[in-house]
Amino acid sequence: MTSPRTLLLRTLGLVLGLAVLVVVINVFAQGSFLTPGNLTNVLRQITYNAILAVGQTFVIITAGIDLSVGSLIELTGVVMATFANAMPFGGVGLIVATLLVGLAVGCSAGLINALPVVKLNLPPFITTLAMMLMARGLAFKLAHGRPIPINSNAFDGIGTGFLFEGLLKPLGLPGIPIAVLWMAVIVVVFAIVLTRTRFGRYVFAIGGNEEAARLAGINVGLVKTMVYVISGGCAAVAGLLYMARFSSGSPNTGIGSELQSIAAVVVGGTSLMGGRGGIVGTFFGALLIGLLNNVMNLLNIESYTQEIALGAVILIAVIVDELRKRYLTL
Template sequence: MSVNDAARAGDATQAKATLEADARGARSRQNRALLLRVIGALALLAVVVAVVDALSHGAFLTAGNLTNVLRQITYNAILGIGQTFVIITAGIDLSVGSLIELTGVVMATFANNVPFHGPLLLGVTLLVGLAVGCFAGFVNAVPVVRLNLPPFITTLAMMLMARGLAFKLAHGQPVTLTDSTAFDATGTGFLFAPLLRPLGFPGIPVPVLWMIVLVVVFAVVLTRTRFGRYVFAIGGNEEAARLAGINVARVKTLVYVISGGCAAVAGLLLMARFGSGSPNTGIGSELQSIAAVVVGGTSLMGGRGSVVATFFGALLIGLLNNVMNLLNIESYTQDIVLGAVILVAVVVDELRKRYLRT
């Protein structure tokens, strides 16, 4: 009998070892599949780039142009980060476009009326903007978590209110910064310019650095923290998450607060770039950010998604806009192409998933 027990114990250890090996195997298989996809995508990209560069007579593949694309996608990518969190919980945030405007107007007005200067002014202004954006996100979330109202409605209402408020506060005009020195570096500056310029690079635009930091930080939050895990669990099965003791209301609220905060950061960068907070700069950006999330492969049904993928979604859209500009394609045609690309991206993603499933 004791021999039997020992044998069984041995079996268990062995089974465990096999399991561990299998887990490692599964992970390395996943990694390999991912690697193959990345290589495939890069190969395709290389071909497209070569063709586009030829068509644009070499205007595309220049350090200046590519840096420009990165700077242009900054705002959309940052909005997309918050939007990704919201969409993974099977929600949606339509208010981020107007929150750019509201926070921009509030921050510009604030900056014009306080006696601070330099980095202190920048920091305090950002905090004020974040407070406004996060509070709006909180207001978005309350009816969603307390009354189970659809986020489409609450954020639509916020979209209208925030835009109206921005116009009222700004009296219908952009609020120009009386002294923009504290913000110039953030809006239009370059990092490592002296170092990179001899190599043909204009340097790293400061907003791009903000974007990279935010993408990295929130990618880590989403994939490595408890909070991130809960976001996925709620999107995958909210009732199971609740019964597992997860404070669903808190996690969901936080998700909308993050989205509002991201809108505030985008608002600051835009204000710094243009030297003013304007009540109509954000029109349509909520839909752009949703497009970036979707092109990145995040499911609107919730439960799946990635911040890094959203960044690439925003990058793809940005590159497309840029290429079409270089090729002198008129803006109406650009809209048609962009819409078609979004549709194709989603269809291809769905077909790929079905192919993998069967």
């Protein structure tokens, strides 16, 4: 695990880089970028990816990978929409019940991802790839290939609502989107779990040296299972937010999301080799990617070019990280 100081330096570096980028871009975008409305929008757009990437961070620090999270957004969304439509009640009760159903589906999928990895030592790339296919297929089957519209309006607040509107209006802000608050809570809670708890320490130890962790008496199987369950749970939360945003559970919203989340994790400084990284970095990774997408949209860059640029940014980020690791932290 990196020491708090290097972690701080790394985070500061990212923030500084972002700040410079922001100013330059604002000039190019003729001031349409640095507006409270646009920035709030960016935050709302990255909620799904940031939440997925939080779970993904845990998995990747154990030197694993979770390719199923994109499909799990879809599967949990479809299941939650179907469930919500079948319930006779609404309000907060419906939100809680629906979320619990989604979490049950997402966490179970995570459990299924983990068992072959833990019990048979199969590569997580394969088990989660299989889950990715199965979950997507199942989502399509359950939804008969079409989005399932939600009848209740209980989720509108999560999807499109703002908090502190009156308070922030004088500052020119539209308020804080409720979905962004969900993301903030998840990022903060799991950042604490990863850095402050025994479980978090074990996650790093397993990624750093699994055999040493085992011989130190750590229940490696349990910890590994937990990280995939957390990842599945994060996918379910992202699924709920997606469903609320679009008022439907849709079987094809998550295509490519798993790779976006991995990109956020890697750009955020977490090593795919395991043992090194953090949630705060991941959040900034997701933010950087979100800003980049937003900027390119504002500058009217066509979507193909956007993909090229995104790929290049990911490559540069990991190269810079590797060079920094090699020459600066000895």
